[in-house]
Amino acid sequence: MSTNTVDDKRKVTTSRLIEMKQRGEKIAMLTAYDYSMAKLIDEAGIDVILVGDSASNVMAGNITTLPITLDQMIYHAKSVIKGTKRALVVCDMPFGTYQGNSKEALASAIRIMKESHAEAVKMEGGSEIRESIERILCAGIPVMGHLGLTPQSINKFGTYAVRAKEEREAEKLLADAHLLEEIGCFALVLEKIPAKLAERVASELTIPVIGIGAGGGVDGQVLVMHDMLGINQGFSPKFLRRYADLSTIINQAVGRYIDDVKTSDFPNASEQY
Ligand code: KIV
Numbered sequence: 001m002s003t004n005t006v007d008d009k010r011k012v013t014t015s016r017l018i019e020m021k022q023r024g025e026k027i028a029m030l031t032a033y034d035y036s037m038a039k040l041i042d043e044a045g046i047d048v049i050l051v052g053d054s055a056s057n058v059m060a061g062n063i064t065t066l067p068i069t070l071d072q073m074i075y076h077a078k079s080v081i082k083g084t085k086r087a088l089v090v091c092d093m094p095f096g097t098y099q100g101n102s103k104e105a106l107a108s109a110i111r112i113m114k115e116s117h118a119e120a121v122k123m124e125g126g127s128e129i130r131e132s133i134e135r136i137l138c139a140g141i142p143v144m145g146h147l148g149l150t151p152q153s154i155n156k157f158g159t160y161a162v163r164a165k166e167e168r169e170a171e172k173l174l175a176d177a178h179l180l181e182e183i184g185c186f187a188l189v190l191e192k193i194p195a196k197l198a199e200r201v202a203s204e205l206t207i208p209v210i211g212i213g214a215g216g217g218v219d220g221q222v223l224v225m226h227d228m229l230g231i232n233q234g235f236s237p238k239f240l241r242r243y244a245d246l247s248t249i250i251n252q253a254v255g256r257y258i259d260d261v262k263t264s265d266f267p268n269a270s271e272q273y
Pocket of ligand 1: 031050051052053054055092189191212222223224
């Protein structure tokens with residue numbers, strides 16, 4: 001029996017997300033990087049699946065999101081799309097594929113859409129990447145913005161601490177949020193910023209604002225799946241709620257399997273031909 005509360009089986013689109021905001025219905029978003037997990041979370045009723053460049057950390061074991069390539073993101077997004085029926089699938093544009101040159105940015109976004117069949121892209125940054133976002137939007141590709149802690153800029157920040165605590169940075173974030181809405185982004189992710197600021201952004205914008213470490217006053221929440229399922233044990237920020245302890249479950253299951261193999265308990269008579 002399914003325990004989720006989602007009865008609406010219609011495909012989630014960018015315009016349906018805006019309607020959800022208008023109705024005051026919260027948006028639930030999670031990351032996924034492969035077919036099997038995408039299928040599980042789609043069947044559980046998740047609204048948006050983000051093929052995050054956090055794949056660089058949780059799938060490839062890198063310390064930052066910077067090394068993941070466009071080809072690797074397309075591979076992950078292609079697998080996720082095959083497992084997804086209802087959720088909107090958004091694919092992160094990886095570091096170095098959109099920051100420098102808007103023509104290159106458009107070529108990267110087109111590759112993602114054509115080769116993976118993802119339904120939108122996400123890009124980190126505000127006014128600095130305006131030209132790239134506008135060019136991609138002009139091609140009919142929906143863009144989700146991402147402000148606050150933007151992990152692709154870790155080498156500039158030097159830390160993953162809370163962003164926009166100071167007035168100047170908060171003002172810039174607010175201006176960038178309005179700019180992203182004005183130029184046509186369909187939604188905005190706010191990562192690790194004060195809850196009051198996030199709530200203000202969500203109340204001033206008509207597009208959905210989805211938070212991670214940005215408090216409850218926004219229009220939806222996103223978490224990295226490996227963190228919320230307790231697969232990734234080494235990451236415990238204040239904002240993270242763990243819904244399962246899969247690392248313990250997997251460790252115990254694998255331990256039992258090893259014991260069964262070593263003691264010749266597995267396979268038994270009914271488990272062979
Ligand atoms: O890559 C990612 O998983 C993300 C989320 C943390 C929003 O960008």
